[in-house]
Amino acid sequence: MTLPNEPLLVVRGLNIEFGPPERPVRAVADADLTLAPGEILGIAGESGSGKTTLCSAIMRTLPRSARVSGRVEFAGKELLSLSEREMARLRGRDLSMVLQNPMTSLDPLYTIGNQLEEVLRERRRGGAEVRPGGAVEVLRRVHLTAPELRVRQYPHQLSGGMRQRVLVGMATAAAPRLLIADEPTTALDASIQDEILILFRELRDTAGSAVVIVTHDLSAIRRLSDRVIIMYAGRIVEEGPTAEVFRAPRHPYTRALLGSLPRIEDEEVVLQPIPGQVPDLARLPPGCAFAARCPVALDACRAERPQESTVGERHRVFCWQAAAGGAA
Amino acid sequence: MSATAEERPAGAGGLLGARLWRSGAGRPPLLATAICLLMVVAALGGGAIAPYVPDEADFTAILVPPAWAEGGSLAHLLGTDQLGRDMLSRLIAGARISLLTAGAAVLAGGTIGVTLGLAAGYLGGVVEAVIMRIVDAFLALPFILMALAFVAALGTGVGNIILVMVLTNWARYARLVRSEVVSIKKRDFVLLARVAGLRPWQIALRHILPNALTSILVLAVLDVGRAIILESSLSFLGVGIQPPDVSWGLALAEGRTYMTVAWWLTVWPGLAIVLAVMSFNALGDWMKAGFDPRGRL
Amino acid sequence: MARFILTRLGQTLVTLALLTILIFVLARLTGDPTPLVLPSEATEADRAFFREQYGLDRPIHEQYVVFLRNVLHGDFGISFRYREPAFNLVLMAIGPTLQLAGVSMLVAVMLGLPLGIAAALRPGSWLAAAVRAYASFGQAVPTFWSGLMLIFLFAITLPLLPSSGYGEVENFVLPAVTLGFYASASVTMLTWANMTEALRSDFVQMERVLGIPRRLIVLKHALRNASLPIVTYLGLQFGLLLGGAVVTERVFAWPGVGQMLVDAILNRDYPVVQAAVMLTAVLVMTINLAVDLLYAVLDPRVSRS
Numbered sequence A: 001m002t003l004p005n006e007p008l009l010v011v012r013g014l015n016i017e018f019g020p021p022e023r024p025v026r027a028v029a030d031a032d033l034t035l036a037p038g039e040i041l042g043i044a045g046e047s048g049s050g051k052t053t054l055c056s057a058i059m060r061t062l063p064r065s066a067r068v069s070g071r072v073e074f075a076g077k078e079l080l081s082l083s084e085r086e087m088a089r090l091r092g093r094d095l096s097m098v099l100q101n102p103m104t105s106l107d108p109l110y111t112i113g114n115q116l117e118e119v120l121r122e123r124r125r126g127g128a129e130v131r132p133g134g135a136v137e138v139l140r141r142v143h144l145t146a147p148e149l150r151v152r153q154y155p156h157q158l159s160g161g162m163r164q165r166v167l168v169g170m171a172t173a174a175a176p177r178l179l180i181a182d183e184p185t186t187a188l189d190a191s192i193q194d195e196i197l198i199l200f201r202e203l204r205d206t207a208g209s210a211v212v213i214v215t216h217d218l219s220a221i222r223r224l225s226d227r228v229i230i231m232y233a234g235r236i237v238e239e240g241p242t243a244e245v246f247r248a249p250r251h252p253y254t255r256a257l258l259g260s261l262p263r264i265e266d267e268e269v270v271l272q273p274i275p276g277q278v279p280d281l282a283r284l285p286p287g288c289a290f291a292a293r294c295p296v297a298l299d300a301c302r303a304e305r306p307q308e309s310t311v312g313e314r315h316r317v318f319c320w321q322a323a324a325g326g327a328a
Numbered sequence B: 001m002s003a004t005a006e007e008r009p010a011g012a013g014g015l016l017g018a019r020l021w022r023s024g025a026g027r028p029p030l031l032a033t034a035i036c037l038l039m040v041v042a043a044l045g046g047g048a049i050a051p052y053v054p055d056e057a058d059f060t061a062i063l064v065p066p067a068w069a070e071g072g073s074l075a076h077l078l079g080t081d082q083l084g085r086d087m088l089s090r091l092i093a094g095a096r097i098s099l100l101t102a103g104a105a106v107l108a109g110g111t112i113g114v115t116l117g118l119a120a121g122y123l124g125g126v127v128e129a130v131i132m133r134i135v136d137a138f139l140a141l142p143f144i145l146m147a148l149a150f151v152a153a154l155g156t157g158v159g160n161i162i163l164v165m166v167l168t169n170w171a172r173y174a175r176l177v178r179s180e181v182v183s184i185k186k187r188d189f190v191l192l193a194r195v196a197g198l199r200p201w202q203i204a205l206r207h208i209l210p211n212a213l214t215s216i217l218v219l220a221v222l223d224v225g226r227a228i229i230l231e232s233s234l235s236f237l238g239v240g241i242q243p244p245d246v247s248w249g250l251a252l253a254e255g256r257t258y259m260t261v262a263w264w265l266t267v268w269p270g271l272a273i274v275l276a277v278m279s280f281n282a283l284g285d286w287m288k289a290g291f292d293p294r295g296r297l
Numbered sequence C: 001m002a003r004f005i006l007t008r009l010g011q012t013l014v015t016l017a018l019l020t021i022l023i024f025v026l027a028r029l030t031g032d033p034t035p036l037v038l039p040s041e042a043t044e045a046d047r048a049f050f051r052e053q054y055g056l057d058r059p060i061h062e063q064y065v066v067f068l069r070n071v072l073h074g075d076f077g078i079s080f081r082y083r084e085p086a087f088n089l090v091l092m093a094i095g096p097t098l099q100l101a102g103v104s105m106l107v108a109v110m111l112g113l114p115l116g117i118a119a120a121l122r123p124g125s126w127l128a129a130a131v132r133a134y135a136s137f138g139q140a141v142p143t144f145w146s147g148l149m150l151i152f153l154f155a156i157t158l159p160l161l162p163s164s165g166y167g168e169v170e171n172f173v174l175p176a177v178t179l180g181f182y183a184s185a186s187v188t189m190l191t192w193a194n195m196t197e198a199l200r201s202d203f204v205q206m207e208r209v210l211g212i213p214r215r216l217i218v219l220k221h222a223l224r225n226a227s228l229p230i231v232t233y234l235g236l237q238f239g240l241l242l243g244g245a246v247v248t249e250r251v252f253a254w255p256g257v258g259q260m261l262v263d264a265i266l267n268r269d270y271p272v273v274q275a276a277v278m279l280t281a282v283l284v285m286t287i288n289l290a291v292d293l294l295y296a297v298l299d300p301r302v303s304r305s
Helices: A053-060 A086-088 A112-123 A134-141 A160-171 A190-207 A220-226 A243-246 A253-258 A299-303 A320-324 B005-009 B016-022 B030-048 B085-122 B124-138 B143-154 B160-187 B188-195 B199-236 B248-258 B264-291 C001-027 C044-053 C060-072 C086-121 C127-138 C143-157 C169-200 C204-209 C215-253 C257-268 C271-299
Strands: A009-018 A025-035 A040-044 A068-074 A094-100 A178-182 A211-214 A228-232 A233-239 A263-265 A268-270 A308-312 A315-318
Touching: A009 A053, A025 A053, A025 A233, A025 B005, A040 A190, A040 A220, A053 A068, A053 A094, A053 A178, A068 C127, A086 B188, A094 A160, A112 A160, A112 C169, A112 C215, A160 C204, A178 A190, A178 A233, A190 A211, A190 A220, A211 A220, A220 A243, A220 B124, A228 A253, A228 C001, A233 A243, A233 A253, A268 B248, A299 A320, A299 C169, B016 C257, B030 B085, B030 B264, B085 B124, B085 B160, B085 B199, B085 B248, B085 B264, B085 C060, B124 C001, B143 B160, B143 B199, B143 C215, B143 C257, B143 C271, B160 B199, B188 B199, B199 B248, B199 B264, B199 C143, B199 C215, B248 B264, B264 C127, C001 C060, C001 C271, C086 C127, C086 C169, C086 C257, C086 C271, C127 C169, C143 C169, C143 C215, C169 C204, C169 C215, C204 C215, C215 C257, C215 C271, C257 C271
Parallel strands: A040 A211, A040 A228, A094 A178, A178 A211
Antiparallel strands: A009 A025, A009 A068, A228 A233, A233 A315, A263 A268, A308 A315
16 A cells, blocks of 8 residues: 555666667667656657657556566556566556547447446456446546437447547546556547546546656646656656746757747747657667757767756756756 | 658569569568479470370389389389379379469450459449449359359360460459559559640550559469469369360379379379469468558459 | 448349349350250251240340340259259259358368467467468368368278268268368468457557456457458358369269259250359359348448448
């Protein structure tokens, strides 16, 4: 049993490799993170930055070909050393996830009610009975309109936003202590993105669940999360309280990302793309992976990988410049 | 996977073999290729390679077992049949008939099917509807039944069997080419060619056919195996190749009577069919993996 | 839904009509059947009467109309050999053929489904490699050879089973295994491909992170999704089995349509050939139509929209 101040999730020195051992692709390198119960953490980065791989490692759903090392502790349990059977017992009940694409994440051949009841039946806590109206109740909790009708419908009869509500309902049916949401709003219309995000905050407020929201949509993170982690080329480059990181980003990549947010200037949406390309994970330079695209990179940045430096309360950054205070 | 590869007209990438090698289909199936080549050599060489005349009876050497078996002789490596004919020579002659009928069926059937498929896909409208309904009718029956219906009308023998195989074969090519054409027709370079004022048949020949060529080629190679099975089945049933011509299926049917005393009469021809079909199928599958990663065939 | 059924029904009827034309043309290609039917001592008047009776003296398009009308009444003429209506003969033989095809299909599914699922669940394993070898071998072995080899092994070397005959349960074993093995190769490959795709789908990943037991994911969700194309394919496969039955029946002297058809061809008994081909065609197309409709029922995306 976790004490209030004890962290719910601790990741230490997590490395994930794919491909041939002599020329590995390091999808995640030396990742450390801590999550308190009931905390909302945002993980941001471009596609290929390793954020989805990191979450799959926590859920233990990586393909067999992945080589994983490090520690993932969830409520005092080391997840990486659990058997597949023990892990399957935790999934959906203690830690749960919502996958990227709501359009295809429901089985097209069964009704919504059938699939919800399956989750309720399999994920109920110790011997509790499955109540007949359980599925409708779940749908009501995620504010799906006309839930009595929806349980009789098939996925193709629902819109993307409705399906995402169903999926969030399924993932949170057992009030998990940790919910990971991978790009929960990317496939949805802008008009309903907010409503889905609100669901996650409700989940935290009512069930006390911790939420990890993975997205390249920084505005979602700003609105929702308490803390934010920025990843680049498989590594965490900056971490800190959301408000502080957004107000005073320290890593040049974070600043570039924030600069690439669409901003309304004189009634015009301005989007600044980051120049250059995400590096090949199989051929990373010896120094900072961002050096090639960094506007303020020095020779030292290309030669040696930057160490962690603390730049504020619970705010850390991996950048030679930020550490020296030069660019900051 | 990239959009550029998708849009590049076929032929621009050099030799088909070289493209396949780079395409990620993996190493070519060497054993299968070797067997296919061996069969082609046997078919072309024929009498020059065979140790005996395949249909010459020798009553002094009836039902001789293979060389390594008891009572076998090095004079007849794979043994002889009930008339003293050399099995190895008959297998070589059978390879010739198999490849001749299969090759003719694939080439002629392919040409007819490709032409009609191009016409249907490119012209559309009534032409397409008529051709495709005829294609449906030809594909409505299992191919062996269709072939039997044609045999009943046309008769047996090498010439008729080739004709029958062409008639049962063309419709698949027509269906494939039509669907290829319909999808290629919408691409930019074909639209450009049309805007540039090329005539329909010029567009079909210069732009559409080369792009559909890889799919046609894969279908053709896979079809060789199917054709070998069809010919040997008809011959086995007694309504295909007729003596004195030699066919693996026919040899099997003849050897059947002697199965209890001379296993080699039924084992060799059957093995020849299986090896030949497996090899052409393996070759075709390898090409398919390279040319058609999305598996439309 | 009603529209879908009507369209498919229409297509089937058009194909069937074209097939009657094809068979009619083929029948006419074989030439004047008069000398085959009438004894050689028949007079010219007899021949003229016969031609008139069968409408052979009328223009070709009228002949087709007569042919079509007769076909619709199940009248394909009298078998030259057995002096009985060809249609009745074929109708008697269709039972054994359907039984053989049905049992073979069962064998094919019982072999192909588990093999395909097992290979899909263990990609890259030795098991998957073995299943691939099995399937490519099965696709290349002609039924007349595998049938003969089975007879050689289990009827001659080890006299356990009858090599021919019809009526008893043990008569089914060798023919059904021969034909079922051949068909199981493609059932295996198809199950493998569809199961692999289903296991990779997003909803399977989602069920995994929801902690749904693997047994349920594989059997309830992945298999049912994979089974839609498999069911369609099995319908087509049944047509192929009716074709394959022709050869298998010959090997095992099975009294079915295939055996009858080959005999009729060898004896130039054209009414029986036409009746056998037409009846099989109707059968195959009816099954294909039924399978399409079944697919529509099984898939809520089609039936509920």
